[in-house]
Amino acid sequence: MVNDVKQAADCGVDGIVIEIPSSQHIIRYAYDWPLEKAIDLSIEATRYAKEQGLYTVFFPIDGTRAEPDWFLNLIERVATEGHMDALGLVDTFGGCSPQAIARFTRRVQDRIKKPLETHFHDDFGLAAANTITSLAMGVPVAHVTVSSLGERAGNAALEDVAMALRVLYDIDLGIRYDRLYELSRLVRKLAQFEIPSNRPIVGDMLFKVESGIISSWLSRCKAERPVELFPFHWDMVGQAEANVVIGKGNGRDSIAYRLRAMGVDIAGDDPRIDAILAEVKRTSLNKHALLTDAEFRQIASRALELEENQPPAKET
16 A cells, blocks of 8 residues: 555665555455456555655565466556566465476566566475575575564575575575574574474474484494585584484484493493383383483483393303
8 A cells, every 4th residue: 555655665664565466366355356456556556666766576465376367467567557676476375386486487587577586485385495496597586584484384484495505506695504593593582483393404303313223324424424414514504413312213323322422332232232222212102202311311321230230141
């Protein structure tokens, strides 16, 4: 609305995003507007933004679900009768695949000669992939949020997009990648929302190893070849160093690894490892969770003490 633009300009901003519904069905059913009203309001608001000297990004809500010809005609009318410095490619409900986003991006590029910006939601977990798809096609700007904070499933995550570009495409954005984990924790604390522990890039379990076979890899590779086990080094994003956690998925190598961390150097074929492993699995299954360091130490100490106190085996 023009009044919204005026209030933004009064605050001293130099740019603005102007949103408007752009699919015929959402205009009719969600807004209960005649179609022409959406066009008229878009033209009026964007023209006023230009008069205020604001850099104007036109943001057509639900663009990926809009009827293609109607959508492109709407954009062209706003560009010619109103104003836009840039155009948002908007997947409001996260309902596009990367292949569909590529087609959507190309059709807009072929018709609209304006800088484009991506704004993709994550309802199917594809926001980062969709964003990278459009960026790879030449779109210069991506809208992202820290750890996908946003409506419903959120938006494309800053850390997912930035790290994919850095590691998979060798594109350095010049940001402090080593602060991504800390940034995510700060935003989560301030916004009071949680993320899964296995979330990409900033999840707390990303560099935690439980299975026995991976524990054996970690013991051999951690010091000199850590990326044999992970796609990037934990230091790159500010995560804690890789470590073995104790739980039902452990194997003998997991137990030996953690015993060495406790200062107990024990042979891999020592039967006490099997006793500790059996108790770890039983306790973790009953607890439905990983074990704490204290719980593991208690189990390990008990098993070692029992073995030490047993009488010598009789010769046969």
